[in-house]
Amino acid sequence: MKVLVISWRDINHPEAGGAELYLHELTKGLCSSGHEITLLTSRYKGSAGQEIIDGVKVIRKGSKYIFNLAVFWTYLRELRSNGYQIVVEDVYLFPLFTPIFVHKPRTVVITNHLYMGNFLGQVPLPFIPVVWLGEKALRLYHKPPMITLSVSTKKDLVDMGIPEENITIINPGLDCELYRPNTPLKTRYPSVVYLGMIKKKKNIDHLIKAMVRVKEVLPEARLFIAGRGSPRLYRNLKALADRLNLDSSVEFYGEVTVEEKIRLFQSAWVSAHPSAKEGWGIPVIEANACGTPAVAYDVPGHRDSISNGETGLLVSYGDIGALGSGMVKLLTDTELREKLSQNAVAWASKFRWDKSAADFSAILQGAGVEDGPKE
Numbered sequence: 001m002k003v004l005v006i007s008w009r010d011i012n013h014p015e016a017g018g019a020e021l022y023l024h025e026l027t028k029g030l031c032s033s034g035h036e037i038t039l040l041t042s043r044y045k046g047s048a049g050q051e052i053i054d055g056v057k058v059i060r061k062g063s064k065y066i067f068n069l070a071v072f073w074t075y076l077r078e079l080r081s082n083g084y085q086i087v088v089e090d091v092y093l094f095p096l097f098t099p100i101f102v103h104k105p106r107t108v109v110i111t112n113h114l115y116m117g118n119f120l121g122q123v124p125l126p127f128i129p130v131v132w133l134g135e136k137a138l139r140l141y142h143k144p145p146m147i148t149l150s151v152s153t154k155k156d157l158v159d160m161g162i163p164e165e166n167i168t169i170i171n172p173g174l175d176c177e178l179y180r181p182n183t184p185l186k187t188r189y190p191s192v193v194y195l196g197m198i199k200k201k202k203n204i205d206h207l208i209k210a211m212v213r214v215k216e217v218l219p220e221a222r223l224f225i226a227g228r229g230s231p232r233l234y235r236n237l238k239a240l241a242d243r244l245n246l247d248s249s250v251e252f253y254g255e256v257t258v259e260e261k262i263r264l265f266q267s268a269w270v271s272a273h274p275s276a277k278e279g280w281g282i283p284v285i286e287a288n289a290c291g292t293p294a295v296a297y298d299v300p301g302h303r304d305s306i307s308n309g310e311t312g313l314l315v316s317y318g319d320i321g322a323l324g325s326g327m328v329k330l331l332t333d334t335e336l337r338e339k340l341s342q343n344a345v346a347w348a349s350k351f352r353w354d355k356s357a358a359d360f361s362a363i364l365q366g367a368g369v370e371d372g373p374k375e
Contacts, residue, residue, distance in 0.1 A: 001030075002083055002084050003027075003037050003085065003086045003087075004040065004079060004082070004088070005023070005027055005037060005038065005040070006071055006087065006088065006089050006096060007020070007023055007039065007089075007090035008092045008093075009041060009064075010041045011024035012047070013042075015044075017196070017199075017228070018278075018279070018282040018283070019090070019112045021172075021282060023110065024056075025172075025353040025356065026357050026360045027056050028055060028357070029353060029354060029356070030361055030364075032055070032357070033357070036057075038056070038058075039056050039057065039058045040075070041060055041061075042061070042064045043061065043063055044060075044063075048060070059074075067096075068097075071096050072096075075101065085105050086107075086108055087102045087108070089108075089110070091109060091138070093131050094130055097137070099140065099141060099143065099144055106144070106145075106367050107144045108145045108146075108147065108367050109141055111138070111146060111147070111157065112148070112280075113148075113149070113150075113152075113277060113278060113300065113301060114138075114153065114156045115131060138160055139161045139162075141162065142161060142166070143166070144166070145363060145366075145367050146167045146168070147170050148167060148168075148169055149169065149171060149279040149301075149304075150171070150279060150305070151169065151304055152301060152303065153279055153300065153301075154167050154169055168359075170356050170363075171280065172280050172351065172353075172356060173351045173353035173355060174282070174285055174348065176348070176349055176352065178258070180289060180290065180291075181290055181345060182290070182291075186266070186268075187267050187269070189221065189222060190214075190220065190222070191222050191224065191267065191270070192214070192221070192223045192268060192295075193223075193224040193226070194224070194227075194271070194272050194274075195227055195256075195265065195283050195286075195287070196273070196275075196283045197229055198225075198227050198230060199229055199233070201276050202274065203274040203276060203297075204233075204237055204274065205236075205237060205240055206274040206323060207223065207323070208225075208237060208241050208244065208246065209244065209320050210272075210274075210320050210323040210324035210327060211244075211246055211324070211327075212246070213328065214324050215246070217328050221331060222251060223246075223249060223250045223272075224253065225250065225252050226254065226255075226256045226264055228255040229255075234252060234254070237252070238250075238252060261286075265286060265289075265292050266290045268287075268292055269331055269337065270293060270294070270295055270330045271283065271284065271287035271292045272295050272296070272323070273294055273295070273296035273297070273302060274297055275296075275301075276297070277301060278299065278300065278301025280304060281301045281305035284312070285347075285351055286348075287344075288312075288344035288348035289344075289348035289349070291342075291344065292341065292344065293337060293341055293343075294311065295312060295315065295327050295330060296314055296315075297314070297317040297323070298314035298316060298317060310340065310343050311340055311343050311347045312340060313326045313330065
């Protein structure tokens with residue numbers, strides 16, 4: 001098949017996170033199966049106008065602030081006549097309304113997660129009305145096949161008015177050859193790792209505050225924080241650790257390579273995930289595959305990727321005391337931690353990118369057949 005994918009960001013974008021990884025792995029898998037994939041995305045400082053990434057032809061047009069306009073004009077003027085059999089829109093914050101201006105070929109939509117009115121602390125204040133309107137506008141997407149990552153997001157979409165029969169769940173995957181346990185790497189002291197995007201909505205400050213509780217019980221415990229994100233937010237988090245006298249107990253790694261990420265997951269005793277909402281929680285499963293159980297807030301996404309009491313622990317959202325107590329429980333109860341670790345490895349083995357890509361390919365081919373020949 002010849003497929004056009006439209007997304008606000010590509011995998012090399014400085015702000016790329018789990019949503020971009022998910023899309024990249026799906027499209028990379030399509031290329032490996034012989035499909036021809038073009039990704040239309042936004043430009044960023046220093047980016048090339050075009051390049052090939054893992055077989056995907058990437059075309060960048062317009063900045064993130066005008067990308068929706070750039071998509072409309074680029075498609076109508078440059079791409080509409082290129083013979084695509086399917087157009088895939090990856091919805092992020094504000095939809096691009098492809099079903100309105102793409103009539104043939106058929107549109108397929110990917111939606112990672114919705115805010116559903118929970119904007120406080122997750123979206124910059126000036127953009128809240130835009131995101132709110134964007135989510136309301138998703139009601140226009142009641143006809144295209146829709147892909148999402150979890151049962152939680154599927155429920156949100158159904159509540160919004162998207163027909164349940166139009167929605168297919170494709171869980172993220174991982175590379176089990178890379179992400180695997182390495183017990184000798186475990187630290188000699190109790191350790192917790194947060195590895196993901198450094199953003200306000202991830203509530204990493206909650207995790208640092210929860211370490212005060214952990215240190216009361218386990219003075220030698222340490223917290224590792226790593227991931228791509230805002231230098232300003234990193235500075236604020238470091239200042240918070242200093243104010244709480246945790247400067248010697250919290251280690252900041254910044255952005256790390258895949259190899260470094262795996263070593264951190266393998267070496268930590270517990271992974272922690274205090275974000276407000278997720279589409280799924282890819283770092284949870286990556287840590288699980290490395291034999292590291294999770295403690296997280298009981299929110300959409302986490303309650304899909306974590307089996308409470310089996311592969312990790314879920315605690316009430318925003319309860320920093322409960323977050324700290326959950327970490328203490330796993331760090332001090334060796335029998336429980338080892339049980340959850342074994343379960344986590346078995347659980348993570350069910351999720352593979354090649355299966356996700358195969359499921360994605362089946363949906364696109366089904367949509368293409370249903371749509372009939374391109375006009």
